[in-house]
Amino acid sequence: MKAAILFESLTGHTRVAGELIAANLQQQGWGITGVSPVRHPEMLSIQDADVVIVGTxxxxxxxxxxxxxxxxxxxxxxxLRGKLAATYCTFALNPAKTLDKLDAAVSRLGADVIxxxxxxxxxxPAHAEEFASRLVANVPVAASRQ
Ligand SMILES: Cc1cc2nc3c(=O)[nH]c(=O)nc-3n(C[C@H](O)[C@H](O)[C@H](O)COP(=O)(O)O)c2cc1C
Known part of the structure; x- marks a missing residue:
């Protein structure tokens, strides 16, 4: 599987999280087509990806x-029609319903948000590893539904 990672970051945590997720996915045998900011996305990385990961x-x-x-x-x-997507957010205290709102926004781009x-x-580091492991476990199931 190949993933593109797109992040929105003010002070760097969400960018670092994206880089850690990329490293963890690579360790599990995935390809990474690019890690780029939402505001300056690498278009080719999105085009070449099976899974697009969006973080804020x-x-x-x-x-x-x-x-x-x-x-x-x-x-x-x-x-993102025809692509699988996954989302993440970084937070300090309590994310509340942030992920639900992010999932809805990414769904509106046409992706199948898993x-x-x-x-x-x-x-x-620990949470990025958890994210990557869950994604690797869930994508084959989601892809077989497509
Ligand atoms: C203006 C502002 C508002 C924030 N509000 C919240 C909040 O409501 N809940 C929370 O858990 N974290 C909140 N945070 C913390 C950020 O979500 C957290 O530091 C995040 O990792 C920042 O990501 P970044 O370093 O990629 O910009 C807030 C941070 C800022 C600067």
Whole structure:
């Protein structure tokens, strides 16, 4: 399987998470077509990928109003029809329904979103490994449904 990773990041955690996810997927035998910012996506990396992974960070008032940052930029990504997608967000305290909102935004691009994970910013290596393992386990099942 080949994956493209697209991230939206202000202070770097979500970018680092994307790089860690890429490294973990490669260790499990996947190819990575690119790791690029949502606002400057590598178009070829998206085109060449079977799975597109979209990550952003949680913005809110920490206990209320949490939402994925950059939904406008995510809505401006190219169409993902025919592709599987997975999502992640990084957070400090509580992601609330951020992933559901991110999944809905990525679904609107036409992708078949198979799920996502919220990664605590202080546990990125462990949570990125968890994300990659779950993805590798779930993609063959999802791909067989397509
Ligand atoms: C303005 C602002 C609002 C934030 N709101 C929340 C929040 O509501 N809940 C939460 O868990 N983290 C919140 N965070 C923390 C970020 O989601 C977290 O630090 C994230 O990893 C940042 O990603 P980045 O380094 O890629 O920009 C907020 C951060 C900022 C700067």
């Amino acid at each position: 960070w949680v913005h809110g008032l920490f206990v209320v109003g949490q939402a994925p940052w950059g939904l406008g930029a995510i809505a401006g990504l190219p169409a 799920g996502g994970l919220a990664l605590h910013r202080s546990k990125l």
